[in-house]
Amino acid sequence: MKISTGSGDGGRTSLFSGERVRKDDLRLEAQGDLDELNAVIGCLAASLPAAAAALKPELGAVQADLFPIGAWLSLGGPSPAAALLPPLDAGRTARLEEAITRMERALPELRSFVLPGGGIAAGWAHLARTVCRRTERRVVRLFDARTEDPPPALLEAVRYLNRLSDYFFLLARTLNRIEGVEETPWRKEP
Amino acid sequence: MAEGALRAGAHPSGWQGSTRILSRRFLAPAVFELELERPAEFRFLPGQRLRLRREGCDRDYSIASGPGEPGLRLLIRLFPEGRMSPWLAAAAPGTAIEGSGPHGYFLFDPAGGTPVFVAAGTGVAPFRSMAAAGAAGFVLFQGARTEAELFYRSLLEPRAGRYLGCLTRERPPRPAGTRAGRVIDALREDLPPGSYDFYLCGRGEMIRDALQVIDARFPGARVFTEAFS
Numbered sequence: 001m002k003i004s005t006g007s008g009d010g011g012r013t014s015l016f017s018g019e020r021v022r023k024d025d026l027r028l029e030a031q032g033d034l035d036e037l038n039a040v041i042g043c044l045a046a047s048l049p050a051a052a053a054a055l056k057p058e059l060g061a062v063q064a065d066l067f068p069i070g071a072w073l074s075l076g077g078p079s080p081a082a083a084l085l086p087p088l089d090a091g092r093t094a095r096l097e098e099a100i101t102r103m104e105r106a107l108p109e110l111r112s113f114v115l116p117g118g119g120i121a122a123g124w125a126h127l128a129r130t131v132c133r134r135t136e137r138r139v140v141r142l143f144d145a146r147t148e149d150p151p152p153a154l155l156e157a158v159r160y161l162n163r164l165s166d167y168f169f170l171l172a173r174t175l176n177r178i179e180g181v182e183e184t185p186w187r188k189e190p
Numbered sequence: 191m192a193e194g195a196l197r198a199g200a201h202p203s204g205w206q207g208s209t210r211i212l213s214r215r216f217l218a219p220a221v222f223e224l225e226l227e228r229p230a231e232f233r234f235l236p237g238q239r240l241r242l243r244r245e246g247c248d249r250d251y252s253i254a255s256g257p258g259e260p261g262l263r264l265l266i267r268l269f270p271e272g273r274m275s276p277w278l279a280a281a282a283p284g285t286a287i288e289g290s291g292p293h294g295y296f297l298f299d300p301a302g303g304t305p306v307f308v309a310a311g312t313g314v315a316p317f318r319s320m321a322a323a324g325a326a327g328f329v330l331f332q333g334a335r336t337e338a339e340l341f342y343r344s345l346l347e348p349r350a351g352r353y354l355g356c357l358t359r360e361r362p363p364r365p366a367g368t369r370a371g372r373v374i375d376a377l378r379e380d381l382p383p384g385s386y387d388f389y390l391c392g393r394g395e396m397i398r399d400a401l402q403v404i405d406a407r408f409p410g411a412r413v414f415t416e417a418f419s
Contacts, residue, residue, distance in 0.1 A: 018387060081297055
């Protein structure tokens with residue numbers, strides 16, 4: 001696969017629908033956030049402590065999920081290419097929900113806000129959470145920009161991203177617990 | 191063939207397996223058409239690609255045949271130093287080869303403006319498939335070095351609303367239906383203002399140059415691209 005074609009040197013690119021858009025188009029901004037999220041998850045996976053290595057395949061599955069979401073974001077308007085894209089069904093979201101439930105059951109109840117951080121891996125998980133929330137906000141803004149109803153796949157993408165940020169919050173807490181790092185509760189007065 | 195064959199009516203299938211070379215025909219000294227056996231479960235849309243694999247080397251080729259044709263035709267340029275094309279150029283009929291597909295999203299959308307197909311060299315392959323599936327009335331700018339390398343012209347020109355061969359090395363007198371220069375020159379000089387959907391297939395450099403012209407002359411146009419590496 002050739003990476004550099006130079007075809008975007010003029011600051012524009014094509015969506016799946018053939019529409020030529022500026023590279024600061026909202027759809028590309030959303031794709032960029034998604035790409036950033038995926039890169040942060042890569043850092044998170046690389047920083048997992050040995051005791052949490054079992055979580056690596058789960059993170060890999062999330063990274064793989066983000067690709068079809070990106071494809072749907074780049075669809076633009078109606079396009080025959082939509083028939084070729086992998087469906088975004090509720091199964092991916094359900095898988096996240098199972099992981100959320102699993103982690104919630106294993107963690108002590110949270111009685112106050114905690115400061116983002118702790119171990120290195122937990123820090124990456126918190127960063128993934130915040131980038132995920134930004135991605136979600138951007139995708140929601142896409143709905144406002146559309147003249148037609150959003151396709152079901154995009155609605156499912158928002159559900160998925162909403163669960164995913166919860167997943168990363170719980171993952172950060174889980175990683176701190178695995179590494180024996182105390183969570184730092186937020187206090188009004190330092 | 192009905193227009194439905196151009197759209198998602200015949201939904202593509204995911205296929206991976208082995209096929210066989212049926213025949214090979216050289217259309218120019220360094221370009222040949224290869225026909226492969228079409229696996230029963232292989233369904234594709236015009237504009238999509240077949241991926242061939244041999245000894246760890248993957249190469250994608252746009253399918254030139256229509257979805258209704260029995261075999262899979264590929265239009266292949268021979269690169270003597272390449273890892274795939276010399277082998278394909280020499281393999282005997284009946285030879286098995288691994289493949290997968292279909293791949294790609296370079297699909298014809300009849301719902302838009304006047305289609306303008308821009309093909310350079312073997313980049314004409316997906317347009318032959320689209321025409322075989324019923325696409326008609328399009329503008330076709332076909333680039334080649336000489337008239338003899340305007341592959342599939344006899345099939346495409348009658349279906350085109352307008353056809354122009356763009357020849358870079360043909361000596362005068364200029365053959366009918368052609369101009370001197372690249373397809374980029376035709377985009378710049380031979381297309382009146384209008385509402386168009388552009389379909390570009392060829393080497394990355396051609397795509398890049400064509401996009402510059404299209405962005406400048408037709409800023410609202412839709413553009414679909416398929417770049418060869």
